[in-house]
Every structure is written in C-alpha cells, then in structure tokens.
Amino acid sequence: MDKRQTRAFEEFAAGSGAELLRIATLIAPDPHTAEDVYQETLQRLAARWSRVDNPKAFCRRVMYNIVVDQTRARARRPHELRLFDAGEKSDPRSADPHHSVELWPPLREALDTLTVQQRTVLVLRYLDDRSETEVAALLGISVGTVKSTASRAIAHLRAFPGLADIFITTDSML
C-alpha cells in the first residue's frame, strides 16, 4: 500500500468498521474470535487493497471464509485452538473494556445451535439487509439455498426455548 492507498483504506475502515465487527460478532462463535476475525479481515483487505474493487463485498466473503476455516480447524484440533474460554480470567484481553462485544446470552446460545452458514445467511439478510441474490453471490451458493437456509434457521430460532418469549409476545400482539 502506498500512502494514498493507506489513507483510503483508513477511511474505509473508519466508515465500515462498526458494521463489519457487528457481522463478525454474530457469525463468530465467541467475542474473542469475533475480534480476531474482524482484525484478520482488515489485514487481508489491506494486503490486497489496490486489487479489491468492492471492499465491502470482499470483507463479508472473507469473514465467512475465516469463520468456516476456524470452525473446521477447531473440530480437528480442539485442544490446540481452545487456548482459553471466552470470558475466562486468565485471558489478558478480558480486562480490556474496548474488547466487550458480548451478545445477549440467550441469542448467543441460540446462534450457537445454528451452522456457520445459517448464521451468516441470517446476518447478511437481516442485519446487513442484503437481498437473497446478493447473499447467494457473496457466499457462492444458489438463491434457492439462501431461501431454504434462512427459513430453516428462523424456524430453528423460533423453536429455541430461550427466545420463546420474543416470538410469543409478538404473536399475542397480532
């Protein structure tokens, strides 16, 4: 990156950082992984900044890939990668107030029961407000898969005990 590109990158990160970290918070399995995914995504973007035409799309796809890769790696080598549990006192970063990207616990638990792809489809569709076609292009899957993944994921959350109140309350208001 030359200096002008560096400044353009810094502007992009300042403008888009919050939405990227929000997406990472929802699709990563825990807050520390979310921060790592956020930083790693920006690092990969910086590395190829001059060649990326659409940095927003690039970041979303990269975040998804990183979380998928980490989930697979963790399944293979659980002891090497789980160096500490989220929120554990021995994690030096847990004392830093800037690093609090905790989710409402019932939502965290509910999201944990979904697959990475289900979480990502939900987040891109409903947090990021992307169309089904856009989500399909970002994740490299068909529009039909986006539709069915989203509807299965919502049905799953609807049936999740910790979230029952939210859905019931709204039903009774109708």
Add this chain to the structure above:
Amino acid sequence: MRATDEDIIRDLLHRSTNHVRPPASVVTEVVARQRRHDRRRRVASLAATGAALGTAAGVIAVVPGHSAPASSIPAASGSTRPGSTQPAIRLTADQRELYRLSSVAAKQAQDQERYAVMSTEGSDVRDTSVIDSRTGNMWSYQAGTDGSPSGKGYTPRYSPTAAQFAAMPTGLAALRAALIAQWKAQNSPAANPGGWTAAQSAAGKTGHAFPKAAPIVVSDDDMVFQQASDMLWNPLVSPPLRSALYKVLASVPGVTVNSSAHDSMGRPAVEISRVDDSGFPSGKSDGISYATYESAATGAVLESTVTYPPGSDIVTPQDPTGNGTVVDTTVYTSVTWASAVPADPYGG
C-alpha cells in the same frame, strides 16, 4: 414462515449489536503490520530479478574505487592518490559518515550457518523470524505485546537467498541501476497477479464503488532509497553488498545522517533518514520520513521507523492532532545463526 418472524429476527439482530464499536487501534495496527510486510515483500521478491541482474552486472563497468577502504576515501581537500578516479568533489559530513559505515560493514564476517534467527519488536508485536539462507524460506513466530498467544507461520521463498544477494553488483552505478530495476519489477501490476477480480465482486453488487487511488509519482532516488534501506535489515545481505548499499545511500539527494542518535531501546546509533519525495502527481510530497538506525560498530540495522510530518493532514489514532509522530517502528533486537530451525520461542 410468517413475514413477522423475519421482522423479529431483523429487530433482534440490530438491537443486540447496536452497542458494538470497534477500537480504532485495530486499524492502526493493521496499517502498521501492512507497512512492515510491504517493506519486506519488496525485497523478498528480489528473487525474481536478482539473479538476472547479478549476471548482467558482470558486463557492466564497475565504478572504480567502489571497494576502497576507509583510508582511501577522498578527504575534503580532494584525493591525491595516483590514478584515482574518485570524483573531485567535496563529500559532505553525511556522506563521510555513510562511507565510514560502508567501511565498517565491509569488514564484518559473513556467518556461515544455514539459518538466520532474527528477533524484532514492533509497536504491537514481538516477532522471531527464521530465514533459510539457501532457499529463502521463512518461519515466523509472533507474540503480541498484550500477551496474546503466539501465532506462527511458514512462508516459502520469503527472502532472496544468500547466493542471490551475493550475485548482486557492488559497483555504485550498477547497484543503483539494479535497485531501480528491482523496484520497478516488484511494483508493476504483473508482480501482483490474482486477487479479487472485477468479475467476482461484480457478482455481489453490494456496497458502493470505491474510488481507485491515483498512480503515485516515484522518482529514481525514491526507488533507490526505498530499495536500499529496505534491504539493509536482511541478515543474508553479504558484507560487500551491505558496504555497497551505504555508498549508494550516500549518492541519494535528501539523505540526512545523524551519527549521535539513539534507537528507541537507547542504543547509540547512526540515523539515516530521508523524507520520501513520492506522493501526489502534482509533485507535492506528503512529507513522510523513513529512517533506519545502524550500529556504528558493525553497520547492522538496529531499528527502522516511519514518521508522519508535523502539520500533516494524516491523522491516526496514535496522532489525532497530526503533529508528527513515529507511526511505525521495528526494532531489531538480535540476529543469531543456527544449523536447524529452532522451536517456537514463545511456546505456541
């Protein structure tokens, strides 16, 4: 599925992440890491051009006197050495200091073990790199200064090999030409194949188009300074090449030398700095200063820094007022040699 379920999910996801704000320091860290990576990558890809240039150097006329010892450096009164072809110009104090460093560097022994083990400290991370002098492959081990876990990586052909460095010309004119050619080869679009293609990103027509950066204007002197100062840190650079690089730096306008400086660990150092001229097409420099700090005793690199200028419009989290500050530093704490790749020193 009812439409209201979608609305509930939308509301839930938004409300549950409204409080999430990224710390600004992350972007600064990312940029600093990328700068370090860029600096090293430029030289690392020398492998693609170094060998050809080294061969060509055999037929390029070597500038006489390029390997002269310190005693024959022309004094301010001009050289009277018979047959000397040294230019009859006064050397500035800065140039004399660079020639002195050149002489010191030439006298260092080249280590013969296969692996160079180099430890560095940046603003955010400690790093131990192991470079294979025969293949250029590198192993890197990192520990964040905040105590976060060690990350390690292996990068094939990261550095030029010792043989490729040894094949580079050491004559002033030939080396200068080689550095410019390398810089151009490594910064051409062909040097960066692949990547996120237009077709791929057009498929996801999301987000707004982002303006492309205008091409930056880089003079030959910029290229020579960047390439030479970016090469000095590498422990595989041979004593004759390191010696020649200091002489090349003495030929670059705008280089300033402070022989009574200290690096950020307080070690006495010779500071070689230059405000980079590259910048906007209008020719206006944005005043960023690049410096390396050398050991006066060995000519080895102790530290390299990037400093934004006072009154700069470049505002970073570390420098919110734009008053000028060191935004990136790499301190070279040690170089040792080993016959095998050592274990992760951070225990990761």
